[in-house]
Amino acid sequence: MAVMMYWEALQRAQDEEMTRDPLVLVMGEDVGVAGGTYKATKGLYDKYGAERVIDTPISENGFTGLAIGASFIGVRPVIEIMSVNFAWLAMDQIFNSAAKVRYMSGGQLTAPVVIRSPGGTAHQLGAQHSARMEKVFMGIAGLRVVTPSTPKQAYGMLKAAIRCNDPVFINEHELMYNMKGEVPDGDYFHPLEGSEVARPGRDVTLFGYNISVHWCLEAAEFLATHHGIDCEVVDLFTLSPLDRAGIKASVSKTHRAVIAEEAEAPVGVGSEVIAIINEECFFELDAAPLRVSARNVPIPYNHKLEKAAIPSAKDIVHAVLKMFGK
Amino acid sequence: MTPADKKRVLREMLFARRFEERCYEAYVERKIGGFLHLYPGQEACAQGVMEAARPGHDYVITGYRDHIHAIKCGADPKAVMAELYGKETGSSKGRGGSMHIFDVEHHFMGGYALVGGPFPLAAGIAKGLKMKGSDAISICFLGDAANNQGTFHESLNMAKVWNLPVLYVCENNLYGIGTRIDRSTAVVDQYKRVCGYDIPAVQVDGQDVEVVYQAAKTAVDHVRSGKGPYFLELMTYRYRGHSMSDSNAYRAKDEERMWSKRDPIIMLRDRLVDAGEISLDDYKAMDTEILHQIESEIIKFAEESPEPSVNELEKYVLADNDPYVRGGVR
Ligand SMILES: Cc1ncc(C[n+]2csc(CCOP(=O)(O)OP(=O)(O)O)c2C)c(N)n1
Ligand SMILES: [Mg+2]
Numbered sequence A: 001m002a003v004m005m006y007w008e009a010l011q012r013a014q015d016e017e018m019t020r021d022p023l024v025l026v027m028g029e030d031v032g033v034a035g036g037t038y039k040a041t042k043g044l045y046d047k048y049g050a051e052r053v054i055d056t057p058i059s060e061n062g063f064t065g066l067a068i069g070a071s072f073i074g075v076r077p078v079i080e081i082m083s084v085n086f087a088w089l090a091m092d093q094i095f096n097s098a099a100k101v102r103y104m105s106g107g108q109l110t111a112p113v114v115i116r117s118p119g120g121t122a123h124q125l126g127a128q129h130s131a132r133m134e135k136v137f138m139g140i141a142g143l144r145v146v147t148p149s150t151p152k153q154a155y156g157m158l159k160a161a162i163r164c165n166d167p168v169f170i171n172e173h174e175l176m177y178n179m180k181g182e183v184p185d186g187d188y189f190h191p192l193e194g195s196e197v198a199r200p201g202r203d204v205t206l207f208g209y210n211i212s213v214h215w216c217l218e219a220a221e222f223l224a225t226h227h228g229i230d231c232e233v234v235d236l237f238t239l240s241p242l243d244r245a246g247i248k249a250s251v252s253k254t255h256r257a258v259i260a261e262e263a264e265a266p267v268g269v270g271s272e273v274i275a276i277i278n279e280e281c282f283f284e285l286d287a288a289p290l291r292v293s294a295r296n297v298p299i300p301y302n303h304k305l306e307k308a309a310i311p312s313a314k315d316i317v318h319a320v321l322k323m324f325g326k
Numbered sequence B: 001m002t003p004a005d006k007k008r009v010l011r012e013m014l015f016a017r018r019f020e021e022r023c024y025e026a027y028v029e030r031k032i033g034g035f036l037h038l039y040p041g042q043e044a045c046a047q048g049v050m051e052a053a054r055p056g057h058d059y060v061i062t063g064y065r066d067h068i069h070a071i072k073c074g075a076d077p078k079a080v081m082a083e084l085y086g087k088e089t090g091s092s093k094g095r096g097g098s099m100h101i102f103d104v105e106h107h108f109m110g111g112y113a114l115v116g117g118p119f120p121l122a123a124g125i126a127k128g129l130k131m132k133g134s135d136a137i138s139i140c141f142l143g144d145a146a147n148n149q150g151t152f153h154e155s156l157n158m159a160k161v162w163n164l165p166v167l168y169v170c171e172n173n174l175y176g177i178g179t180r181i182d183r184s185t186a187v188v189d190q191y192k193r194v195c196g197y198d199i200p201a202v203q204v205d206g207q208d209v210e211v212v213y214q215a216a217k218t219a220v221d222h223v224r225s226g227k228g229p230y231f232l233e234l235m236t237y238r239y240r241g242h243s244m245s246d247s248n249a250y251r252a253k254d255e256e257r258m259w260s261k262r263d264p265i266i267m268l269r270d271r272l273v274d275a276g277e278i279s280l281d282d283y284k285a286m287d288t289e290i291l292h293q294i295e296s297e298i299i300k301f302a303e304e305s306p307e308p309s310v311n312e313l314e315k316y317v318l319a320d321n322d323p324y325v326r327g328g329v330r
Helices: A006-020 A044-048 A060-072 A084-098 A151-163 A211-227 A244-254 A269-284 A303-309 A313-323 B003-028 B043-052 B067-073 B077-084 B118-132 B150-161 B190-197 B209-224 B253-260 B264-274 B280-304
Strands: A002-005 A024-028 A053-055 A076-080 A114-118 A144-146 A168-172 A180-183 A196-199 A204-208 A231-235 A238-240 A257-264 A290-294 B059-062 B108-111 B138-143 B166-172 B201-205 B230-235
Touching: A002 A006, A006 A024, A006 A044, A006 A076, A006 A151, A006 A180, A024 A060, A044 A053, A060 A076, A060 A084, A060 B118, A060 B150, A076 A151, A084 A114, A084 B118, A114 A151, A144 A151, A151 A168, A151 A180, A196 A211, A204 A211, A204 A244, A204 A313, A211 A231, A211 A257, A211 A313, A231 A244, A244 A257, A244 A269, A257 A269, A257 A313, A269 A290, A290 A313, B003 B043, B003 B067, B003 B077, B003 B209, B003 B264, B003 B280, B043 B067, B043 B138, B043 B166, B043 B209, B043 B230, B043 B264, B059 B067, B059 B118, B067 B077, B067 B108, B077 B280, B108 B118, B118 B138, B118 B150, B118 B166, B150 B166, B150 B190, B166 B190, B166 B209, B190 B201, B190 B230, B201 B209, B209 B230, B209 B264, B264 B280
Parallel strands: A024 A053, A024 A076, A076 A114, A114 A168, A144 A168, A204 A231, A204 A257, A257 A290, B059 B108, B059 B138, B138 B166, B166 B230, B201 B230
Antiparallel strands: A002 A180, A144 A238, A196 A231
16 A cells, blocks of 8 residues: 555556556646646656647547547547536537447447546636536436545546446546545556445434545544534445445435535435435435535635535534434 | 449449438338438438448448448448337447447447537547557548537647548538528638648539549548548538428529439439440339339338337446446456
8 A cells, every 4th residue: 555645546547557558548638748737647748658648729529529439449548627617518529429329329339438527616716617517427327427535546446447348437626636545556446336434333324425525524523522423424436326225225224314515406416315315215214314515606706705605514514413403 | 433333333322312212201101210311412422432432441420311321331221221210120229210320340430410529539530540550541421511510620620730540521512401501601612611720621523423432532542641631522412301300491493403413323324324334224223123122121121120128228328247347356
C-alpha cells in the first residue's frame, strides 16, 4: 500500500493501462503538454506521445464522438472533460451514440469509452462551473456511472472502467484531487457495481457518494460523540446501477435512512434511493427517510450564499437529530 | 470500370431502386413501422463511392437513409429487410429499425438518426485505423443539411489537425426535409465550406455513377495514401419525400421533372445500350429477375422470420457478465 493523492491514483491507473495496452489513449483539453487541469494525466504526454495523449480542440461533442468512434474498433479511450458543466455539450454523443449503440445494433457494436469529469461545487466558481450532473447520467440506460470517494476507489475504478466493455462515466470532484489515501500496490480493480459500508453502525444509515461520503463520516463521528447515535455510512460508489441489495441490507439493519447528496433534490440520487427503499424494505422502516440536498438554485458566486446553497455535515447532523426527535 | 463492371453496377443500382420501392409498399401495408427514409434518385452516390472503395474492408458510417449503404458494404438484403420488419433475424435483431442498420462484420458501422452524429464517429474510426496501422479508411456519408451541425466543423477540424484517414461524402440533395438548402445555408456549395479546414474538397455530378466513381477514386486514393481527410460533394436528388411521413409538397414540379431526366439508372442503362453492351430486353429481364428475388427470397424471409422474444427486452443494454464489473480480476 502506498499513500497517494487522488490525482496521483488516477494518473497511475492511466499510466499502467497505457503501458499494458497500446490501444489505450487519453484525450481532453490540456491533458497533454500541460499535464491536465488537475494533474491526472501528468507525465503521460512525455511518455506516450501526442498520438496517445491528445490535446483536443475545445469541441466537447466532437472529441467525445471521436473517442466513441475509435472505441468501436478496439481503441480504449479515456476522455477527460475539464468540468462536468461542459459535458452538456457532449451529451448528444454520450447519450445518443455511446449509451445506445450496443442496443440498437443488436449487440454488434459497443462503445468502451471512459469519460472522467469533475462535477461539484468547489470554491466560488459561479453558476456555470459548479453544477453536478450525476443525476442526468444515472438516468441513461446503457451507461455505467461510478463516483469514487477515495484514491483507492479512483485508482481501481478507473482501471476496471478502462477494461470494461461498457461506456463508463466517472464522476469526480474538484475538491478531492488532493485528498490522500492508501492505494494497493500492483493491479487492483474496484467493482463497478455495488456499495461499501464505510462505517458500520446500528441506529441509522447515512447514504453518501463521492464527497458526501466524507460529510456523512464527519456527521457520524459527531453524532456518536455528542448524541450517542451510532450511524452506519454506506458509500454508493456506483450510481448506475444503484446497489439495491446493499441499500436493502443496511436499511433492514438500521431501519432508518438519510441520503446526503451535493446536488439539488429533484430527480436525484436521494429520490432514487428512497424509491428503492420503498420497493425493497418499506416495512423495515422506523421513520420516514430524509434527504439532505442542495437548494434548488444555480450555484451563486458569493461565498456565504454558495455555502448556504450546498449541504454539509452539519445539515446531515440536523436531519438525523430531527429524525430521532431531538 | 470495365463493361462487365458497368453491367454489375447497373444491376446493383436497379436492385437498390426496387428494394426501396418494395420497402415503400411494405410500409403502406403496415409491415414496416417508424420512420422510413428511402434512397431512390441517389443510387449513384453510394454505388459510385463504394466502387472506388473496398467494401467490407473500409469502414462506412451514415445517417438514417442507410439501407443501401449497408447492402453496398456486403450486408445481406434479407437481414436488412427483416430488420425493417422488426424481426429477430434482422441485422440489428429487430432492436434498431430502418434508421439503425448495422453490419459490423462487413464494417458497416451503422445508421444513426441524429443529424450530424456520425461525423465525429467517422473521425474516431479513422483514428483507430491509424493507431492500428490498418490500410482501411473510414467513409462517412451524410446529407447537405447535416453540415449545419457543429459536429461537421468540429470533425473536419480534428480530422485535419490529426491527419486522419477519413473521407466525408456529402450527398447534396438540396433539401433538409422540407427546407431548401438556400433557405438554411449561407454557402450553398458545400465543398466551399471545407476550405476553412484546408482539406481537399470537390463537387461533382452525383447522378452519373461513372463520374462519382472517378471522383471517389481520387478521393479514396488520397485518403488511403496517408494524405489525410478528403471531402466529396455529390449533387443529387431524392425522388420521394424525406420520409414516409413527408407530404413532399414543397418542391416545384419543374424541379422534380428536371432531375427525373437525369436518373442515374436510366443514364447508365442508355449508355450501355448505345454501346451495344446490353439490349433493352436484357434490362427488362434483369428487372424481372430482381423483382422476383426481392419477393421470393427477401420479403419471404422477412415475413417468415420470428419476432424477438419479450423475455430478451433487456438484452444488449450492457455487456453480459463483464468480469471487470465485479472487480478483483487479475
Ligand atoms: C439532431 C437532429 N435534428 C433534427 C432531426 C430531424 N431531421 C431528420 S433528417 C433531417 C434533415 C437532414 O437533411 P440532410 O442532412 O440534407 O439529409 P437528407 O435527409 O437530405 O439525406 C432533419 C431535420 C434529427 N434527426 N436530428
Ligand atoms: Mg439533404
